[in-house]
Amino acid sequence: MMHADDVPGRLARGAALAALLLVAALPLDVHAAPSRAVKAPPTDAPAVSIPPATSAAPRPLSESVAAIVNDEIISTYDLAQRMRLLIITSGIQPNQENLPQFQRQALISLIDESLQLHELRRVEKQQKISIIATDAEVREELTAMARENNMTADQFLGALKSQGIGPETLYQQVRAQMSWQRWIQGRYGSRLRIGEDQIKATETRLAAVASKPQYQISEVLIDANRAGGMPQALQGAQQLITQMQQGAPFPAVARQFSAAPTAAAGGDAGWVSPGELPPEVDAVLDGLRPGQLSPPIQVKEGVYIIYLRNKRAGAGATMVSLKQAAIPLKADASPADIEAARAKLMAVRADAKGCNDLESVASKAGVMAGDLGDAEIADLAPEFQQAAQTLNEGQISEPIRTKVGLHLVAVCGKRATGSGAMSRDQIENRLMGQQLSLIARRYMRDLRNSATIETR
Structure with missing residues (x-):
């Protein structure tokens, strides 16, 4: 699904904005990073040692190769940095169970970005145009993200540095996402026509x-x-x-x-x-x-x-939120049993002030009670429909007989909310977004199929 107001460039800002919101609040344990689609790395990809989160870690002298994409190397340092960024931006605490998932996502992200930038460099050379975002453009995007959270770009990057993440890690992610969105929108957005x-x-x-x-x-x-x-x-x-x-x-x-x-x-x-x-x-x-x-x-x-x-x-429908208190009774229950159940429920009804305390009052009386959730009145059991239609919010019905028992029904909420019809422009925007998304996925699939990807 594509939300109707999705616009080009939002991917870069959305992904990094999560980091901005979370970086100061999350303790970092181990890892970081991801992005979009790629030929999935094997689940037995090499384990990566994540350096402790002190200040921005210097590039290690002993880094090794995590993957090779069309002769371009993704190092274990790159992978470790991206895994660390992934933790901060996702808000997920790493553990032994999800560590392989983080590593797989980080490697997928880096491979995707390598494929995208390789393709964009090829197009730039062939068509003699500029597509890949410049340092100044990436910096402007980061500044805008920081401004949305009352920070400067330097403060934002400093927060990442304090978590052991070098600025080049985020720069690479934002640059790839901005550039790819620009290319997809520029190449296909103007050509697409929604009939x-x-x-x-x-x-x-x-x-x-x-x-x-x-x-x-x-x-x-x-x-x-x-x-x-x-x-x-x-x-x-x-x-x-x-x-x-x-x-x-x-x-x-x-x-x-x-x-x-x-x-x-x-x-x-x-x-x-x-x-x-x-x-x-x-x-x-x-x-x-x-x-x-x-x-x-x-x-x-x-x-x-x-x-x-x-x-x-x-x-034309009405939505209600209901709770009930009920005493089970067989369909052939005796009049005496029915009357005893009715008296018990009427006592609950008298003591309960409404939805907030129906369950606690019923529990003290030894009566089952529970939340029935939200439903349209038309979808309720016939025995409950009249109560739902006639009662006001906060009111409790008199005992209602069904084939399975005797029930009190409380109306906790009621609203008549007709569905908001989408305008023609909203429909066109949504269809356009879906088409562009499909094109981008197919494009990436073709790039992966034609690429040489080796994981170590």
Whole structure:
């Protein structure tokens, strides 16, 4: 997915901005770095010793070769530096389990950048044009990033230096990303034309699902080819989920690990409707609540991690957030049992002030209670629909009989939020972004296939 407001050059600023936000707050243990797609290095790539994070480490005299890309050497020093940068920019604490994933990502990033700069130098020579960002342009980009966080470029680079990262490491990453984005946009952006039929088809599809819920999501896509295979992609995704559950920021992780075009925006895919993502993702989204992370979702090209930020009802629908207290009763329960359960629930209803204390009051009374989450009123069980429609926020229903028991339903939230229709320009921008992303992925695939890449 490509967020509608993605623009050229945002990749460079987004990736390095994460470093700016995190560098001062994170203790560094071991490692750093990544970027985009490449022929995945073998999982048994040489282990790299990460120097302790003191001041910017001098270039070691005994560095060796980590990889050779079209006769250009990537040293173990380069790899160690990039791994260290990756830790800072992702917010993930390294350990023995995820160290190989960091090393693989760092090596993939360096190989990608080497391929991109090699191709851009070839184009510059052939066409006698300037594409690769100059030192002054890279410095200007870093200055802009620093300014966004009330720092100077020197303060920013000084913060990196204090973490043992030389400025050339970030310069290389930003230069490659800026230059590649410039080339892709310049070569293909002006040539691409989104046809009226494509826009109409998208409008028709969006209209068809306008009454269904919409989801505001962030995404990470682990490319199976880059990860070394689907098992490695699944393992890597699970490790990232564990780290995010322990506090690693989703946007920082997405910028450094995601192969989706939304990586530049920290994984922000905006509002999506059913059918915009693979069906495997749609199936999981339906069961998530705002604020939840998905488990790893395997799709054809790799593994998704989805963070559901918000959910809204479709056009003409009302979304409610519900809690319940319930006493199980068989369908053929006796009138006496039903009346006893009703009396118990009415006592809970009398003591509870609303959603905030329904569960605690029910627990003290020996009654099961729980959160039913968000749902459209039309999707609720018929017995609950009337209560959801008529009750105001904070109110609790009288006992409701179903075939499985007797229930109190509390309305914790209610909103009628029609789906915001995308404008024609937004649709065109999104389609353009998707096309450019597809072109860039194919371009990189061809570069990898034609390159000589040797890992040591």
